[in-house]
Amino acid sequence: MRGIRKTFPGVVALDNVDLTVRAGEIHAIVGENGAGKSTLMKVLSGVYPHGSYDGEIRFEGAPRHFKGIADSEAIGIIIIHQELALVPLLSIAENIFLGNEPQRFGVIDWAEGTRRTRELLAKVGLKESPATLITNLGVGKQQLVEIAKALAKRVRLLILDEPTASLNEHDSQALLDLLLEFRAQGIACILISHKLNEISRVADSITVLRDGSTVQSLDCKADAVSEDQIIRAMVGRELADRYPPRTRLAPGAGETVFEVKDWHVAHPAHADRDVVKGVDLKIKRGEIVGIAGLMGAGRTELAMSVFGRAYGQRIRGEVRKHGEPIDVSTIQKAIGHGIAYVTEDRKSLGLLLEDDIRHNISLANLKAVSSAGVIDGGAEFAAAADYRRKLNIRCASVMQQTVNLSGGNQQKVVLGKWLFSRPELLILDEPTRGIDVGAKFEIYSIMAALADEGKCILMISSEMPELLGMCDRIYVMNEGRFVGEFAAAEASQEKIMRAIVKQGLA
Incomplete structure (x- = not known):
């Protein structure tokens, strides 16, 4: 060429x-x-x-x-x-x-x-x-x-x-x-x-x-x-450090904000097959918690089922917030309790690609830009412009169609949509999939800033260096169960893979 x-x-x-x-x-x-x-x-x-x-x-x-x-x-x-x-x-x-x-x-x-x-x-x-x-x-x-x-x-x-x-x-x-x-x-x-x-x-x-x-x-x-x-x-510049500096939460420190206890989820088409089997999970204020595992381990299924039972059937177990049980049986109720889920499939499940950035950002919290049930176009535009600036979304205008953005900027729009819902727990499922190293660093910086503000972040990733670089604690999942848990200081790719393989041979 x-x-x-x-x-x-x-x-x-x-x-x-x-x-x-x-x-x-x-x-x-x-x-x-x-x-x-x-x-x-x-x-x-x-x-x-x-x-x-x-x-x-x-x-x-x-x-x-x-x-x-x-x-x-x-x-x-x-x-x-x-x-x-x-x-x-x-x-x-x-x-x-x-x-x-x-x-x-x-x-x-x-x-x-x-x-x-x-x-x-x-x-x-x-x-x-x-x-x-x-x-x-x-x-x-x-x-x-x-x-x-x-x-x-x-x-x-x-x-x-x-x-x-x-x-x-x-x-x-x-x-x-x-x-x-x-x-x-x-x-x-x-x-x-x-x-x-x-x-x-x-x-x-x-x-x-x-x-x-x-x-x-x-x-x-x-x-x-x-x-x-x-x-x-x-x-066109050096990336001396692939991950932004942040103060990690010390082991045992901090208040537990969200807790999942004895969580079971059956396959949506096969009620006799559990894909999540008795999972217990805790997330503390200002903590980034990772879930490592091979494809099909049940990580996405766990996240989606907690987020308003968006996946699975025969779901049982308990979700607690500040020690009190909460109802997350629908997506609306999950959002109401401060839970947001950034899907791994931004094109199919995260965005209205043919709609503009403005409408996508306000989608999960229309009440914030409405009065008496009528959307205030000016407030919606202002909110979108604010997140465009905060997240450095590269676009001609917030009126631009989302389909015309690069993958990294589309991911920032999805993030903006859920941040506008003002969550306390942000679940990020493969948040940097298909985006370049520069855009990854920007996403990591946003995550670090949110953790510093006291937000809880649950991060699912297939890239182990990413989990090791960003997380305070890492759960290891295999065949629907947690088979290991490591603090950041003691975690390594070898230990994580050993936990997966050991369970697979058991």
Whole structure:
């Protein structure tokens, strides 16, 4: 790609970007949210057709003018977006060949489709039946189905946008190992990721984007490339400390504000299967408490069930506030008792993407901007503008549609919405998923400031360094139970993993 320039009304998204990817290499593209990474890949894959941008694309030596995704896929350029494009209630085989079904005499040949699906699943390490519905697969396996779908189209260049953002450590490593296998087979990969440790492990070369322009290209084979070097190129400054300084709560100190006792939750579709099994949890004033665990351990299920029984059935146990039992049987009641939940899925569950920032921020506390049941537009605008300033939300105006913000700024809007509800307990489920190191530091700083104000924070994260860097205490969860608890001073990644593995072998 040479001299790529892409504009939207009032915004230059890409400005004279160059990108060279060699055959059979893993090429990482990094940059802060809003740097232009996904836009560049949409140009390459034909989402933005030829004529809607300036510059040149050459593939295997020939100039290419894609009118749409079908044109790029026809020559083996396949993109897998961060939001997976699978149909939940169709089978694996139906998804893999959707729009590309094998035919015999004008009729879909599902016997051939099933046979080829088994071959493709074996290549990506999946043992599921081709007839399995996508909705019955975890996120990690769905990601592998997307890759199998790409292989079905005879991929030459595979583009992956944040492929491990929703995966646990084990699934992430399996996916990276698969990319290394593809490299050995001569398939080129473009990897967009904010997880710099993963990039350091697999990338042959790195292109750094900042504010829509190429700022540096790094050859990992020629020279060792450090994470600090990548961060410096991404943000244009040193991040001497990845986590803001704060005074941690001493073990045993502080008043217990929220307490969950003997909490049980059954699966919403299978009443005989408990996904949370007798959990006890305490959070003190000004404390950041983390929950570590593998994907499927029950962390999100626990959080959602406490937040107004938003997940599960046959929920039993007790939630206490300042020692007194409280009713959290509905979301409205949970909010009324000062509980807020920032979901891990901001796009589907956290935001009204097609609505503006102003409406999203006021959504959880309309009473605060209403009089006699009528919303005061001026008060709503003022509240949104206040949180735009406090959280440093980068936008043209609070009247801007939320869908047009970068991932990090969307996350700040979700935070603003729940902070406007004035909570005492803020539950953060994967609060920095899919955002860059600069935006992460801003989120961490907000968390530290809230803890200093005396707020209680419960943080769920699949990134152990994040938990170790931010939390006062860490609970370890496995198979629906807490299997360990560590104070910050004594916690380590090894101890946390040992607690998980020990319980798994028990």
